[in-house]
Amino acid sequence: MTTYADVPRIRRLVCASGFDAIVSTWPENTAYLSGFYHPDLWLTWERLHIVVWPADGEPVYVVPAARADNWTGAGSDTWAPEGTVPHITDIRGYTGEGDDMVDVTAGVLRELGARYVGIEARATPFKISEGLRSRVTGLRLADAWPLLNELRKVKTPAELDVLTRVNQLTARHLEAGLRGIRPGDTELAVATGITAALLADGAQELSHSILGGGCRGGQWHPWPGPATFAEGMLVRADWGVRIDGYTSDIARTAVVGKATREQRTRFDRISAVHAEIVEAARPGVVARELVDTARKGYERLGEEFRWSIVGHGIGLVLHEEPQLTVEYEDPLSEGMTLEIELGWVDPVQGLHIEDFVHIGPDSTVNLTNPGGRHELIEVTA
Numbered sequence: 001m002t003t004y005a006d007v008p009r010i011r012r013l014v015c016a017s018g019f020d021a022i023v024s025t026w027p028e029n030t031a032y033l034s035g036f037y038h039p040d041l042w043l044t045w046e047r048l049h050i051v052v053w054p055a056d057g058e059p060v061y062v063v064p065a066a067r068a069d070n071w072t073g074a075g076s077d078t079w080a081p082e083g084t085v086p087h088i089t090d091i092r093g094y095t096g097e098g099d100d101m102v103d104v105t106a107g108v109l110r111e112l113g114a115r116y117v118g119i120e121a122r123a124t125p126f127k128i129s130e131g132l133r134s135r136v137t138g139l140r141l142a143d144a145w146p147l148l149n150e151l152r153k154v155k156t157p158a159e160l161d162v163l164t165r166v167n168q169l170t171a172r173h174l175e176a177g178l179r180g181i182r183p184g185d186t187e188l189a190v191a192t193g194i195t196a197a198l199l200a201d202g203a204q205e206l207s208h209s210i211l212g213g214g215c216r217g218g219q220w221h222p223w224p225g226p227a228t229f230a231e232g233m234l235v236r237a238d239w240g241v242r243i244d245g246y247t248s249d250i251a252r253t254a255v256v257g258k259a260t261r262e263q264r265t266r267f268d269r270i271s272a273v274h275a276e277i278v279e280a281a282r283p284g285v286v287a288r289e290l291v292d293t294a295r296k297g298y299e300r301l302g303e304e305f306r307w308s309i310v311g312h313g314i315g316l317v318l319h320e321e322p323q324l325t326v327e328y329e330d331p332l333s334e335g336m337t338l339e340i341e342l343g344w345v346d347p348v349q350g351l352h353i354e355d356f357v358h359i360g361p362d363s364t365v366n367l368t369n370p371g372g373r374h375e376l377i378e379v380t381a
Helices: 009-014 027-034 063-073 102-110 126-135 144-152 157-179 188-200 213-219 261-280 285-300
Strands: 022-024 050-056 060-064 088-094 117-121 140-143 207-212 234-243 250-256 311-313 320-323 336-344 351-361 363-365 377-379
Touching: 009 207, 022 027, 022 102, 022 144, 050 157, 060 063, 060 102, 063 088, 063 213, 063 363, 088 102, 088 336, 102 126, 117 126, 117 285, 126 140, 140 207, 144 250, 144 320, 157 188, 157 250, 157 351, 157 377, 188 234, 207 213, 213 234, 213 336, 234 285, 234 351, 250 336, 261 285, 261 336, 261 351, 261 363
Parallel strands: 022 117, 060 088, 117 140, 250 377
Antiparallel strands: 022 050, 050 060, 207 234, 234 250, 250 351, 311 320, 311 336, 336 351, 351 363
């Protein structure tokens, strides 16, 4: 088992938070806190995996009884042992898909004497929040979402390793798939080829696939469909897969055939600003400052800034803190992993560049395009 999270940091920040305990139900947070990731966390919301992490004491993991019995050995003759297990050792099982999960979680809070409890205000099901209120006398709930974001912001070496692997894998196969496009190919056929190559080379799940040529490339998030590629089309692609729950998010642009001067010029300008943003993304820099840098870079090169974001954090969450938008006021920190992304769209076309970077003490390293200059992929027979 690989423990990706910084468990001492979790203990320290939860202890300093003022909460008696936090209760997490959101898949990415429970995966981080427990050390256990499985697609079940996403697929079966009716059977929640719940982490109770006290300010003082050991965490508890409340999970479906079949999984709890498997991990503890109580049901070893029913299911084969799972390939991964949590680093939390206090496992509590619940039965069914009804209120037993709430009863078990409430029992844990009563054992702990927890009365001021943090939950994920934007993700905790009403069934859990109201169920706990009705079962634990004097319980006060407050939003622990900012705390949980803070826990995940700075990545451990193990997290950086898996994120680098999954993003480099994505970049390699996305570029190869775009180079294989031929006039008449459908978006869906190209998407299938890219995804199959990624899964064959170590990816475990598809996170997202965005692919569109011509006017569909100018849409916000074009989902691959039956549309066909034609000579001269710009093709915009944005792909993500997961390994152990950690996701990639890489965007590339291609042209079917030989690029026009206008296509190449605009792409090169965006690439130059992208490199400028990577260079500027240092510890202490505030996100909105990067947006201002991007806007000025576009204007300096004669392009209209038509992009609402210049990047975002990434880890177990596709778009996690920090969000590189004008609204985000917190400074960047050493150890963060980001996707720096820029593009340009109008109703008939779209261009997009996105790379995975890591913030070091003095510089930021582009780990999916170390040279910093991008290629407008020309698809020629």
